[in-house]
Amino acid sequence: MWAWVNRNAEGLQAVGGLVAALFALTALIVIPWQINQADRIQREQGARDIYREFLNISIANPKLANADWCALSDANDKAAYEAYVEYLLYATEQLVGVDADWRAPMATWMADHAPYVCGRGDWEAYTPAVQELIAEFTARQCQAVQPCQ
Numbered sequence: 001m002w003a004w005v006n007r008n009a010e011g012l013q014a015v016g017g018l019v020a021a022l023f024a025l026t027a028l029i030v031i032p033w034q035i036n037q038a039d040r041i042q043r044e045q046g047a048r049d050i051y052r053e054f055l056n057i058s059i060a061n062p063k064l065a066n067a068d069w070c071a072l073s074d075a076n077d078k079a080a081y082e083a084y085v086e087y088l089l090y091a092t093e094q095l096v097g098v099d100a101d102w103r104a105p106m107a108t109w110m111a112d113h114a115p116y117v118c119g120r121g122d123w124e125a126y127t128p129a130v131q132e133l134i135a136e137f138t139a140r141q142c143q144a145v146q147p148c149q
Contacts, residue, residue: 040098047094047102054091057084069116070148085113093130100129107137118142 058065063077064084072078088109095102110117110133118138123131 043094044098047091047098050091050094054087057087065112067113069113069119070146081116085116088113089126089130089134092133093127096129096133097127103133107133110134110137111141114141114145115148118145119148 061080061084064081067077067081067084069081072081088106092102092106092110095106117134118141123134126134
């Protein structure tokens with residue numbers, strides 16, 4: 001047995017080197033893929049957590065979820081409502097960032113707050129995907145929205 005190993009040592013070393021190189025190449029391919037998958041899963045879970053929190057806020061504060069922006073006169077109520085809609089847009093940003101299928105449900109949420117969304121014009125702080133969604137929303141919805149008096 002040892003005699004055979006000694007006779008074929010050079011070939012065995014070459015095969016061993018080839019196997020090691022194959023494992024290294026596999027690792028170079030698989031490890032980044034695993035990292036990307038873990039990152040994607042983490043972003044999806046984070047977006048779902050943000051949406052769940054948005055739903056909790058909506059349930060806990062129905063006055064904000066159903067508020068009429070134009071009818072709000074108290075400064076504290078206006079500030080709370082603005083923060084609520086900003087959180088809606090933040091949730092939209094996170095959800096649309098991981099899955100474009102969230103565009104329609106989030107546009108439905110925005111429709112409930114059309115006077116605020118249509119009356120505001122500074123969307124540069126949001127991602128291009130959310131800016132595009134808001135632009136589509138305003139083009140579709142804002143003609144029918146009466147501006148606040």
